[in-house]
Amino acid sequence: MKNWLILLAGTGVLALLPLLGDNYLMRLATMVAMYVILAQSWNFIGGLAGYPSFATAGFFGLGAYTSAVLQGMGVPLFASWGAGGLAAVIFSALVGGAILHLRGHYFAIASLVTVEVLREIVNTTPDITGGGMGLNLPIMRMTVAEHATFFFYSMLAVAFACMACAIVVHKSKLGFALRCIQQNEDAANILGVNAYLYKTIGFGFSAVFAGIAGAIYASWVHYIEPPDVFDVLISVKPLVMVLLGGLGTIFGPVIGAFILLTFEEFVWRTFLTVHAAALGVIIVALVLFLPNGVLSLTREKLGLRRRAAGEKR
Amino acid sequence: MTMTHKVFSAALVASLLAFGASGAAAQDVIRIGAPLPLTGPLSPEGLKQQRGYDLWAETVNAAGGITVGDTTYPVEIVYVDYASNTPRAVQTAERLITEDRVNFLFSPFGSGAAKAASSVSERYGIPTVAATASSAEVYDQGYQYLFGTFTPNDTLTEPLSDIVTSANPDVKRVAILARNDLFPLAIAQEMEKSAQARDLEVVMFERYAIGTMDHSAAVTQMRAAQPDWVFATGYINDLILIRRQLADQGVDPAVITMIAGPAYREFIEAGGALAENVSSAAWWHPAVRYDGEDIFGTTENFNAAWEARYGGEADYAEASAAAAGAILQLAIEKAGTIEPSAVRDALASLDVETFYGHVRFGETGQITSLEPPVFQIQNSRPTVVFPEAIKQADFLFR
Structure with missing residues (x-):
């Protein structure tokens, strides 16, 4: 219940942002929402089940290209976004079936390769995807403010859905099963948890929202090329965000998304050419000093209190 | 931990404030x-x-x-x-x-x-x-x-093709290697069109991925295709690598054209003797x-x-x-x-x-009035071979 209240309140406050009328702030907010989606998506498979997936960029790019190609064929906007998410889920089920029996580093590498494969497929089918020349999306004739507001609300709505889904999953049998898998997959199997099925479902959850986010992103920027939407950074950033916020938690990914974007923006403004190095140093420092994420600060306090309470008894 | 926490929050607040700060600018x-x-x-x-x-x-x-x-x-x-x-x-x-x-x-x-x-x-x-x-x-x-x-890109490939075919009718077979990226791929496709319009045979058309660090497979394929004219596109680092690998595998056609890079000093410095006779075209020349x-x-x-x-x-x-x-x-x-x-x-x-x-500027906003010069590296210098008015030397074949 508390989680729902936090989610509703947070979304409600963010939804007021267009009142400020600052389009660049709206762009940043849209990116935060997109980062939240990507981080929370990764959290389903990486945080809960403990499978270090690098396939996020694959889902993102697949969603982007699916919706872009469909829109080029005259499919309406929202239907094409849905199709982007659907394509990502179908792809995740097919690939998940093949690579989810791998564990640890092996799974990480296999998932990374799926991104490369998708990128190469797009590169080598120029008749459909434009190949290396990229793909244009239909331009929307609306004012600057309408454009910014529309994409902000779209991304926020998906982020909300993704968060709601996370809250439900964390409390459900699926969430329990995924946590069992993370702790000891063999034991979980012996106890009757169908690990293979649950992992695949978890992988599917990590795909659907990322795919929709990719689709919205494509419409937002009007032009996509393979190196942009299949960028390996799109796979790495969610991981960093979840680690920053707190692994396997509901609001950790949100906090991580805010922190990462804030730091990116801050560092990029302050250091004209050494921003990449500066950002790297900050991330390393954060991971060193807060290995369990920012949320661990509150959890530590709670833990102390509980222990104190136990001693009294 | 609370100290870290405080520093952390302070940094967050400070950077958020920085967003709003840099607004007004005097006109x-x-x-x-x-x-x-x-x-x-x-x-x-x-x-x-x-x-x-x-x-x-x-x-x-x-x-x-x-x-x-x-x-x-x-x-x-x-x-x-x-x-x-x-x-x-x-x-x-x-x-x-x-x-x-x-x-x-x-x-x-x-x-x-x-x-x-x-x-x-x-x-x-x-x-x-x-x-x-x-x-x-x-x-x-x-x-x-x-x-x-x-x-547009065809204003580069058209004069190039004219010069090569008119000066040396023996050039018949063209091999094209293009970086899979908007500009390099677009100009490679224009080259293919220009070649076909002049009855040249395009014996190979390959794309390489952005960030490719080894072109040996493509160069091997190129050697087998026996081209008279190698046309490679990409940016400067790609092209220096391709030129070296062509030499390593002994691919030595009558004409090597590379776009875009040979106009840069860095290409000539890095390529040394290999840069000699490489031809290119650009939108401007000193x-x-x-x-x-x-x-x-x-x-x-x-x-x-x-x-x-x-x-x-x-x-x-x-x-x-x-x-x-x-x-x-x-x-x-x-x-x-x-x-x-x-x-x-x-x-x-x-x-x-x-x-x-x-x-x-034309209807689309792209300039239409330039006549891009064609040039060739001769004696470690980009030397203009077209248009006639500013020509510095004749086109050289290997």
Whole structure:
């Protein structure tokens, strides 16, 4: 219940942002929402089940290209976004079936390769995807403010859905099963948890929202090329965000998304050419000093209190 | 931990405040935004553009500024690095327009990024000059505010094909190796068309991925195809590598053409003897001679200014960046105001001579009036072989 209240309140406050009328702030907010989606998506498979997936960029790019190609064929906007998410889920089920029996580093590498494969497929089918020349999306004739507001609300709505889904999953049998898998997959199997099925479902959850986010992103920027939407950074950033916020938690990914974007923006403004190095140093420092994420600060306090309470008894 | 926590929150709050801070800008200066890849794989290209913009801005400010009606404005170029990452270039464009309040924009480097960022400047109605985007696909979206200083790609491949086929009828077989990226791929496709129009046989057409570090498979395939003419496209680092691997495998055709890179000093320095006889085409060359109405005046003047500021000669990318500024200045002076839509109209109707060549933009906003020179590296120097008026030597075959 508390989680729902936090989610509703947070979304409600963010939804007021267009009142400020600052389009660049709206762009940043849209990116935060997109980062939240990507981080929370990764959290389903990486945080809960403990499978270090690098396939996020694959889902993102697949969603982007699916919706872009469909829109080029005259499919309406929202239907094409849905199709982007659907394509990502179908792809995740097919690939998940093949690579989810791998564990640890092996799974990480296999998932990374799926991104490369998708990128190469797009590169080598120029008749459909434009190949290396990229793909244009239909331009929307609306004012600057309408454009910014529309994409902000779209991304926020998906982020909300993704968060709601996370809250439900964390409390459900699926969430329990995924946590069992993370702790000891063999034991979980012996106890009757169908690990293979649950992992695949978890992988599917990590795909659907990322795919929709990719689709919205494509419409937002009007032009996509393979190196942009299949960028390996799109796979790495969610991981960093979840680690920053707190692994396997509901609001950790949100906090991580805010922190990462804030730091990116801050560092990029302050250091004209050494921003990449500066950002790297900050991330390393954060991971060193807060290995369990920012949320661990509150959890530590709670833990102390509980222990104190136990001693009294 | 609480200490860390406090520092952390303070940093967050401070950086959030920083977002709002840099808003208002006094309107006694003309500000032009320039998103450039100053770091990352495209940084050599980004730095070239920066040199061109800087020379223009310094020249303008030394002359007092741009005169608009009764007032004279100095110019200020606001640089932001986008780390060779296209989505970041798009974000940069929006930041420059909304936060830094720039009056005009120079596009990010290359066709792909220029195209991606143009949707932002179009939405805000900010006139944008692209100094390094040639592919017709960049200008095919019906945008009103985007102008480019490079002619379409076929204006490079057509004269090249004419020269090669007329001087040496034995050249029959063409092998094309293209970087799978907007501009290099687009120009390779134009080359294929130009070759086919002249009954040349295209014996190979391969694409290589961005970031490829080994071309040996493609070069092996090329050797088997026995081409008389190798046409490779990409950016400078790709092309140096391809040239070396051609030599390693003993592929030695009558003609080697590479676009875009041989015009740069760096290509000749890195390639050494291998750079000899490599032919290319570009949109500008220091040997061209025009008598312009812009701030630089004649091409000789521009070359002298460049020599004094940086030493050596400008290449086409550097000249194009300086020309982008000079052209924008002409349009602002013609419009008599810095109001964006008036400057946009002035750009669209520009018909003027500059140090860079004659400037007239077509329907799509791309320049149509340049005659790009064809050149070849001879004795470690880019030597013009076309057009006739400025020709320095004949085309050499191996």
